[in-house]
Amino acid sequence: MSERTPNNTSRRDFLKNTGRLAATSVLAAGLTSRMYAAENNTIKVALIGCGGRGSGAAGDAMSAKNGPVKLVAMADVFQYRLDRSYANLQKEGYGAKMDVPEDRRFLGFDAYKKAMDCLRKGDIALFATPLAFRWVHFTYAIEKGLHVFMEKPLTADGPTSKRMFQLAAEADKKNLKVGVGLMVRHCRGRQELRKRIEDGEIGDIMLLRAYRMSGRSATASRTPNTRKLNDLMWQISTFHSWLWSSGGCFSDYYIHQIDECSWMKGAWPIQAHALGGRHYRGDSLDQNFDTYDVEYTYPDGTKLFYQGRNMDGCTNAFSSYAHGTKGSAIITTSGHYPGKVRTFKGQLTEGVEPIWRVPQPEPSPYRLEWEDLIDAIRNDKPYNEAKRGTEASLVASMGRMAAHTGNTVTYEQMLNCPHEMAPNVDKFTMDSPAPIRPDADGKYPVPQPGIVKDREYKDFT
Numbered sequence: 001m002s003e004r005t006p007n008n009t010s011r012r013d014f015l016k017n018t019g020r021l022a023a024t025s026v027l028a029a030g031l032t033s034r035m036y037a038a039e040n041n042t043i044k045v046a047l048i049g050c051g052g053r054g055s056g057a058a059g060d061a062m063s064a065k066n067g068p069v070k071l072v073a074m075a076d077v078f079q080y081r082l083d084r085s086y087a088n089l090q091k092e093g094y095g096a097k098m099d100v101p102e103d104r105r106f107l108g109f110d111a112y113k114k115a116m117d118c119l120r121k122g123d124i125a126l127f128a129t130p131l132a133f134r135w136v137h138f139t140y141a142i143e144k145g146l147h148v149f150m151e152k153p154l155t156a157d158g159p160t161s162k163r164m165f166q167l168a169a170e171a172d173k174k175n176l177k178v179g180v181g182l183m184v185r186h187c188r189g190r191q192e193l194r195k196r197i198e199d200g201e202i203g204d205i206m207l208l209r210a211y212r213m214s215g216r217s218a219t220a221s222r223t224p225n226t227r228k229l230n231d232l233m234w235q236i237s238t239f240h241s242w243l244w245s246s247g248g249c250f251s252d253y254y255i256h257q258i259d260e261c262s263w264m265k266g267a268w269p270i271q272a273h274a275l276g277g278r279h280y281r282g283d284s285l286d287q288n289f290d291t292y293d294v295e296y297t298y299p300d301g302t303k304l305f306y307q308g309r310n311m312d313g314c315t316n317a318f319s320s321y322a323h324g325t326k327g328s329a330i331i332t333t334s335g336h337y338p339g340k341v342r343t344f345k346g347q348l349t350e351g352v353e354p355i356w357r358v359p360q361p362e363p364s365p366y367r368l369e370w371e372d373l374i375d376a377i378r379n380d381k382p383y384n385e386a387k388r389g390t391e392a393s394l395v396a397s398m399g400r401m402a403a404h405t406g407n408t409v410t411y412e413q414m415l416n417c418p419h420e421m422a423p424n425v426d427k428f429t430m431d432s433p434a435p436i437r438p439d440a441d442g443k444y445p446v447p448q449p450g451i452v453k454d455r456e457y458k459d460f461t
Contacts, residue, residue, distance in 0.1 A: 041068065042067075042068045042069065042070050043067070043068070043069050043070070043122075043123055043124060043374065043377065044069075044070055044071075044072045044118075044119050044120065044123040044124070045058065045061050045062075045069055045070065045071050045072065045119075045123065045124045045125075045126055046071075046072065046073040046074070046075070046115040046116055046118055046119050046123070046124075046125050046126065047071060047073070047074045047075070047085070047115070047126045047128070048074075048075045048076075048111070048112045048115055048116070048125060048126065048127050048128070048129060048137055049075075049076060049126075049127060049128035049129035049130075049133075049151075050074055050075070050076040050078075050081045050082050050084075050085035050086075050128075051076075051081055051085075051128060053128050053151055053181075054085065054126065054128030054129075054151070055085040055088055055089060056366070057126055057128055057149065057151065057181065057366075057370075058071055058085075058089060058094075058126060059089060059092060059094060060364075060366045060367050060369075060370050061124070061126065061149070061370050062094050062097040062098075063367055063370075064367065064370045064371045064374050065367075065371055066371055066374045066375055066378065067097075067374070068097070069097065069124075069370075069374065070097050070098065070099055071089070071094070071097065071098045071099070071100055072098075072099050072100060072104060072118055072119070073100060073104045073105075073106070073114075073115040073116075073118040073119070074086060074100055074104070074105045074106070074115065075105075075106040075107075075111035075112050075114065075115035076107065076111065076129075077107065077108060077109060077111070077233070077236060077430070078107075078233075078236075078237065079107055082105050082107065086098075086100060086105065104118055108430065109428045109429055109430065112129075112133075112136075112137050112140065113140055116140060116141060116144055116146060117144075119144070119146055121144070121145035121146065122145070122146075122147065122377070123146055123147065124146065124147045124148065124149055124373075124377075125137070125141040125144075125146045125147070125148050125149075126148075126149045126150075127141075127148065127149070127150035127151060128150075128151045130236060130239040130245040130246055131153050131154060131155060131156055131245065131246055131247060131251075131252075131393075132156070132160075132244055132245050132246075132421070132422040132425045132435075133425060134150060134154050134155065134160075134164070135155075135160050135163045135164055135167060136425060136426045137150075138150065138164070138167050138171075138386070139167060141176075142167060142170050142171055142174060142176065145174060145176070146176070147176055147177040147178065147373070147377055148171070148176065148177075148178045148179070148386075149178075149179040149180075149181070149369075149370070149373060150178070150179070150180055150181065150386075150389070151180075151181040152180055152181045152182050152252075152255055152256075152389060152392070152393065153246070153247050153251045153252060153255050153389075153392070153393040153396060153397075154180065154386070154389045154390050154393045155247075155390060155393045155394065155397070156243055156244065156245075156246070156247035156251055156393070156397055156421055157397065157417065157419055157420055157421050158394075158414055158415050158416055158417040158418065158419070158420075159418065159419075159420040159423075160420065161390055161393065161394045161397075161414075161415055162415065164386065164389075164390040164393075165387060165390055167386065168384060168386035168387040168390065169387075171384055171386060172384055175380075176384070177373060177376045177377050177381075177383040177384065178383070178384045178385055178386045179369055179370070179372070179373040179383070179385055180385040180386060180388070180389030181369070182255070182256065182259050182385070182388075182389060182392060183336070183365040183366050183368070183369040184256055184259070184260045184263075184332075184336060184339070184365060185259070185260070185263060185369075186365045186368040186369040186372055187337070187339050187362070187365040187368070188358075188362070188363065188368065189338075189339050189340075189341045189358030189362055190260065190263075190331065190339050190341055192341075192358065193264070193329060193331065193341045193343070193358070194263060194264055196329075196343060196356065197264055197322065197324070197329065198266070200326070201326070201327065201343055201355065201356075202322065202323075202324030202325075202326050202327035202328055202329055202343055202344075203324035203325030203326030203327065204324055204325045205264065205265055205302055205322050205323065205324050206302060206323055206324060206325060207302065207303055207304075207305075207322075207323040208261040208264070208265060208302070208303070208304040208305070208320070208321065208322050208323070209304070209305045209306075209307075209320070209321050209323075210257040210258070210260075210261055210304070210305075210306050210307075210319065210320040210321070210331075210332070211306075211307050211308075211317040211318065211319055211320075212253055212254055212257060212307075212308045212309075212317070212318050213307070213308070213309040213314060213315060213316045213317040213318070214309070214310060214316055214318070215310070215311070215312045215316070216290075216310055216311060216312045217240070217249060217253075217310045218240040218241050218248065218249040218252075218253075218286055218288045218310065219241065219281065219282075219284035219286050219288075220235075220238040220241035220242075220284055220285045220286040221283060221284055221285060222234070222285075226238075230430075230431070230434075231433070231434040231437065231438075232428065232430075232432050232433065232434040232435075233430070234434075235434050235435075235436070238286070240252055240286075240288075241284075241285070241286030241287065241288065242286070242287055242435075242436065242444075243287050243400075243421055243456055243457065244421035244422040244435040244436060245422070245435075247393070247396065247397060247400060248286075248287055248288045248400065249288045249308070249310060250288070250289075250292055250308065250396065250399065250400040250403070251393065251396045251397060251400060253308065254292070254306060254308050254396060254399075255392055255393065255396040256336060257306065257320045257331075257332060258296070258304070258306060258392065258395060258396050258399065259392040259395075259396075260320055260331055260332065261304050261306075261320055261322070261331065262298075262304070262392070262395065264322050264329070264331060265298055265302060265304070265322075267298045267299055267300075268298075268391055268395050268411065269296035269297055269298050269304060269395055269398070269399075269411070270297060270298065270299055270410060270411050271296075271297050271398070271408055271409065271410040271411065272294055272295065272296050272297070272395075272398045272399040272401075272402040272408070272409050273294070273295045273297075273402055273408045274292065274293060274294040274295065274399055274400075274402035274403035275292075275293050275403060275406075275449075276289040276290075276291050276292040276293065276403035276404070276449075277289055277290065277291055277449075278290055278446065279291065279311070280311075285438075285442070285443065285444050286444075287436075287444065287445070287446050287447065287457060288310065289310075289403065289404075289447070290309065290310055290311050291307075291308070291309050291310075291311070292306070292307070292308040292309075292399075292400075292403050293305075293306075293307050293308075293403075294306045294307075294399040294402060294403060296395075296399060306399065317334075318332065318334050318335050319332050319333060319334060320332040321349060323347055326345075327343060327344050327345050327346060327347075327355065328343070328344045328346065328347050328348075328349055329341065329342065329343045329344070330342045330349055336365070337362070337364055337365055337366070338360065338361065338362040339358065339362065340357070340358065340360070340362075341357070341358050342354035342355075342356065342357040342358070343355045343356045343357075394411065394414055394415060395411070397414055398410070398411060398413075398414040400456070401414060401417070401456055403447075403449070404447030404449060404456040404457070405447070405449055405450075405452065405453045405454075405455075405456065406449030406450040406453065407453055417454075417455065419454075419455040419456070421435060422435040423435075436457075436459060437459070437460060438460070439460045445457040445458055445459055445460055
């Protein structure tokens with residue numbers, strides 16, 4: 001006679017039914033887990049730095065095809081930028097992907113912490129402030145276990161570059177995914193060009209050249225509105241004008257083409273020789289030159305010639321080229337996007353039929369860089385562009401310093417130059433003194449090639 005349970009079910013039937021119930025429970029648990037994950041599959045983003053580029057990057061994040069992505073916090077040191085960014089993102093149709101009530105729009109130098117405190121581990125902190133604050137914000141994101149997207153450039157001097165290299169390694173240890181806004185590397189057409197160059201389509205690269213010629217830019221003057229700001233806040237509001245906050249127009253504008261050319265070459269330059277000058281900046285108080293001409297040298301002796309100009313009334317250009325032993329290539333045609341890359345049999349790139357051209361229209365690399373980052377987060381792929389972004393920033397600074405000092409500057413010299421342009425940036429408050437100060441005539445220090453040679457400018461204080 002078989003054993004019976006109190007409800008008159010045999011032990012065998014009881015165990016069979018129990019097994020079914022257990023299996024059903026496991027399946028239900030799995031379904032519940034997946035349903036819960038689906039409900040919580042949204043990646044939240046905090047925007048730190050609400051200027052034009054930060055707002056654009058936030059829009060690109062929310063537009064990613066592999067979302068959902070939701071903007072949940074914003075931070076800046078200027079109220080008008082917070083307000084304008086929020087309003088513009090709403091106007092552009094992102095309202096359904098935004099959940100940023102007023103109490104999650106933070107103001108001040110500590111606002112970055114408050115914004116990141118709104119995120120969970122595994123969400124994304126988006127940095128688009130002037131570069132001087134990059135290492136400060138990156139440090140806190142790593143402490144919080146957050147993935148990061150940060151706009152280029154990352155550094156403007158040697159001490160902060162060393163710091164960023166260390167932080168990149170710490171992010172790797174925590175398996176954090178880090179994107180850097182050198183979006184050209186995510187352009188599918190240029191990725192195909194890089195492969196074709198590696199496969200020998202144009203032979204060994206002998207020469208690279210790039211140009212960014214545009215009108216007068218990155219100037220700074222005191223207007224009636226900006227006279228209300230103290231010196232620090234004014235310099236932040238005109239950050240392209242100051243080397244400490246942006247690396248000047250050289251680093252902020254030219255880094256893309258220096259990076260893309262080095263990518264095609266498969267190496268970083270080891271030294272730079274350059275010239276440049278201030279010709280007619282007018283009454284601008286900024287630290288930039290009107291013209292830059294840099295000769296970069298790669299480890300095998302290959303050269304990259306980079307020319308930049310910021311003058312009205314001159315011929316404009318925005319293009320990059322590679323010349324090989326068997327042919328040539330257009331890396332950039334007339335701006336970052338669309339690249340319209342092509343390869344050619346000879347050295348002529350105008351008036352001749354290319355071997356290959358990228359099909360049009362091209363997807364936006366500004367969107368692709370976000371989709372690549374989100375894919376890495378969702379599928380736990382190795383993804384950390386912080387080291388490469390720091391290298392690109394350091395190489396840009398190397399060329400800039402060569403022009404500003406009149407010296408040949410090596411990669412190691414740039415990395416080990418002790419001049420930190422904003423040493424107390426992590427302690428800034430609204431009332432802090434600015435990193436550079438004017439003389440008695442209200443003028444700010446500018447580079448003096450051949451005179452000031454151990455750093456890019458000499459403080460008046």
